[in-house]
Amino acid sequence: MKENWFISIVKNHFRGGSFQRSENTIEREKILIFNIPFNRWILFPCAFLIHLCIGSLQGWSILNKPIDKHIYGDPTKGRAPITNYIAMTFDCLTLLIVSPWLERNDIKIGLLIGGFFYGLAQFCTAVGLYTKQIVVVYLGYGVFGGIGHAILFLIPICALQKWFPDHRGLASGLSVCGTTSGTIIFSLTTLPLFDRIGIVNSFLTFGSLYIGISFGLSWIFRLPPPEYKASLSLGIEMNQLPIDNSQQKEVAEPTPNRMTLYESLLSSSFFFILITFVLNGLTGNTINSRLTNLIQDIFNQTSKVGSIFLSICATCNVFGRVIYGVTSGKIGGKSTFIIIQSFTISTLIGMVAAIQYNNLPVFCTISFLYAVNFGGSQGIVAGYLTEKFGIENLNTLLAIVSAAWSISGVLCGFIFTAVYDSLKKSHPFNDPILYSYNIYWLFSLAFVGWILCFFTPDTRDRNYxxxxxxxxxxxxxxxxxxxxxxxxxxxxxxxxxxxxxxxxxxxxxxxx
Structure with missing residues (x-):
C-alpha cells in the first residue's frame, strides 16, 4: 500500500542524520586561533552569552507600556503585548521546522542565521517605533525575533551536550542559565537606557550588540570530531556476578540513540517525558506570570517591591537550573525530575496556605523555593532527553518539548484569566480566593505530572x-x-x- 504523501514528507523531514565535515575542516577546527588549541570549556561562557542576548524576549513585558506610549501616546493602549504572542508563535513554529535541519548542517551557519534574524528584529522594531507603525514592530520583534530566538536557543544547548558527554547534567543546567540572566539584566537596564538615549536608539543598540555577539562567537562554536564518543558505565560490579572467567570481556552499554529520530518521536518514553514536562510548564509559566500581581493585590505591596521580588525569583530560577542540572548528571534525569515535581506540588500547597493566611514572609520563601524547582525542570530537560534518546536526536526532541511547553503555557494563562475574571465579578480584587482557586486546578495538573513521572521507562528498562x-x-x-x-x-x-x-x-x- 502506497504511503500517504504527508507521512512521507514528515518522515523525510525527521529522518535524522548529522552534519558531515571534511578531514581538512576537522583538523582546522582543532585550533582556536594563532595555533592555540581549541578547548571545549570555552563553549560554556560562549553559550551563556548567546542565551544572555535572547533573554530579552522573555523580558518583553517591560516594553509594553513604553512602546504603547511612544506610538499611541497612551501607555494603556494594549497593542504592544500582542508582539510577544506573535514572537512565541513563530518561536514554536521555527523550533519544530528548523530543528532537524540544524542537526544536518553546520552549527556556524545556524548561529549566523539566528543572529541575523534576531538582530534584524531589533532594527525592524526601531523602524516601527520611528515611523510609529505597530505592524512593523509586529513583523520585527514578533516574526523575526521569534525565528532568531528559536535558532539561538537550540544551538548552544545541543553543542554543549555533544561536547560534554561526561558532564551532561552540568552542560544542561548551565546552557540555559543565560536566558533567565538575560531577562533579569534586560528588565533592570532597559528603562534607564530609554531615558538616556531614547527608545529608537536603544533598539538600534540592541540590534548591533546582538549581531556582534552572535556573529563573533560563531567562529568559536564547532562540533566535536567524529571519534569523540561518550564513555558509558554499566552501573554494575562485575565481582558480584557469578560469571565465568572466559566471559570476562569488555562489553558496551546499548546506546539509546540506536532508535531513529522517527522511532524516538513515536516511543512511549518520549510521550511520557513530553506530557510530564508540559504539565510542569503549564503550572510554572502560569504561576510565574502572576507572582507580581499576587504580591501587589493580596499582600498590598508596591510595584517596586514586586519588581524586586520578581528579580529574586529569577535569580532562584537560575540557581535551580545549575543545581538540578548537576544533580541529574549524578542520579539521572528521571529521578531528578521526580524530586522536582515532589517539591513543586508541596510548594503549591504551601503557597495556597500563605495566601489564605496573608503571611508575606512565608509566601516569599515558598515562592523562592518554587522558582528553584521550576528552573530545575528547565535545566535538566536537555540532559534528560540526551540520556534517553541520544545526542543525534536531541535537537528535534528538545524543540518539540520547548514548543509544547510554550504553547501550553499561553493556553493555560488564558484559562487562569478566565477563572480569575469570573471570580472577580463576585469578589474584590484582593480576595485570596481569586488566586487560591486557580492554584487548586494547577496543583491537580502538577500532581498528574508527578504520577506520570514514575511510568516513564528508564533507558535500561527500554532495552531490558x-x-x-x-x-x-x-x-x-x-x-x-x-x-x-x-x-x-x-x-x-x-x-x-x-x-x-x-x-x-x-x-x-x-x-x-
Missing amino acids: PAAPNQIFQTRLFGRVFRLIKRRGNPFELLSKTKEKEEWYNFLLKNNK
Missing part, C-alpha cells in the same frame, strides 16, 4: 530483555516487575542480583 511468554514489564519500587503467561503465579518481582545477572548476560549477547 523480556522473559519467555512475558505479557507486561515495568519497574516497581526500583525492581523489575513482570506479568508472565504461565501456570501458577503469573507475577514475578526480580531481585537486584537476578536483574544484574540478566542484564549482564544481555550485554554479552548484544556485543557478540
Whole structure:
C-alpha cells in the first residue's frame, strides 16, 4: 500500500542524520586561533552569552507600556503585548521546522542565521517605533525575533551536550542559565537606557550588540570530531556476578540513540517525558506570570517591591537550573525530575496556605523555593532527553518539548484569566480566593505530572530483555516487575542480583 504523501514528507523531514565535515575542516577546527588549541570549556561562557542576548524576549513585558506610549501616546493602549504572542508563535513554529535541519548542517551557519534574524528584529522594531507603525514592530520583534530566538536557543544547548558527554547534567543546567540572566539584566537596564538615549536608539543598540555577539562567537562554536564518543558505565560490579572467567570481556552499554529520530518521536518514553514536562510548564509559566500581581493585590505591596521580588525569583530560577542540572548528571534525569515535581506540588500547597493566611514572609520563601524547582525542570530537560534518546536526536526532541511547553503555557494563562475574571465579578480584587482557586486546578495538573513521572521507562528498562511468554514489564519500587503467561503465579518481582545477572548476560549477547 502506497504511503500517504504527508507521512512521507514528515518522515523525510525527521529522518535524522548529522552534519558531515571534511578531514581538512576537522583538523582546522582543532585550533582556536594563532595555533592555540581549541578547548571545549570555552563553549560554556560562549553559550551563556548567546542565551544572555535572547533573554530579552522573555523580558518583553517591560516594553509594553513604553512602546504603547511612544506610538499611541497612551501607555494603556494594549497593542504592544500582542508582539510577544506573535514572537512565541513563530518561536514554536521555527523550533519544530528548523530543528532537524540544524542537526544536518553546520552549527556556524545556524548561529549566523539566528543572529541575523534576531538582530534584524531589533532594527525592524526601531523602524516601527520611528515611523510609529505597530505592524512593523509586529513583523520585527514578533516574526523575526521569534525565528532568531528559536535558532539561538537550540544551538548552544545541543553543542554543549555533544561536547560534554561526561558532564551532561552540568552542560544542561548551565546552557540555559543565560536566558533567565538575560531577562533579569534586560528588565533592570532597559528603562534607564530609554531615558538616556531614547527608545529608537536603544533598539538600534540592541540590534548591533546582538549581531556582534552572535556573529563573533560563531567562529568559536564547532562540533566535536567524529571519534569523540561518550564513555558509558554499566552501573554494575562485575565481582558480584557469578560469571565465568572466559566471559570476562569488555562489553558496551546499548546506546539509546540506536532508535531513529522517527522511532524516538513515536516511543512511549518520549510521550511520557513530553506530557510530564508540559504539565510542569503549564503550572510554572502560569504561576510565574502572576507572582507580581499576587504580591501587589493580596499582600498590598508596591510595584517596586514586586519588581524586586520578581528579580529574586529569577535569580532562584537560575540557581535551580545549575543545581538540578548537576544533580541529574549524578542520579539521572528521571529521578531528578521526580524530586522536582515532589517539591513543586508541596510548594503549591504551601503557597495556597500563605495566601489564605496573608503571611508575606512565608509566601516569599515558598515562592523562592518554587522558582528553584521550576528552573530545575528547565535545566535538566536537555540532559534528560540526551540520556534517553541520544545526542543525534536531541535537537528535534528538545524543540518539540520547548514548543509544547510554550504553547501550553499561553493556553493555560488564558484559562487562569478566565477563572480569575469570573471570580472577580463576585469578589474584590484582593480576595485570596481569586488566586487560591486557580492554584487548586494547577496543583491537580502538577500532581498528574508527578504520577506520570514514575511510568516513564528508564533507558535500561527500554532495552531490558523480556522473559519467555512475558505479557507486561515495568519497574516497581526500583525492581523489575513482570506479568508472565504461565501456570501458577503469573507475577514475578526480580531481585537486584537476578536483574544484574540478566542484564549482564544481555550485554554479552548484544556485543557478540
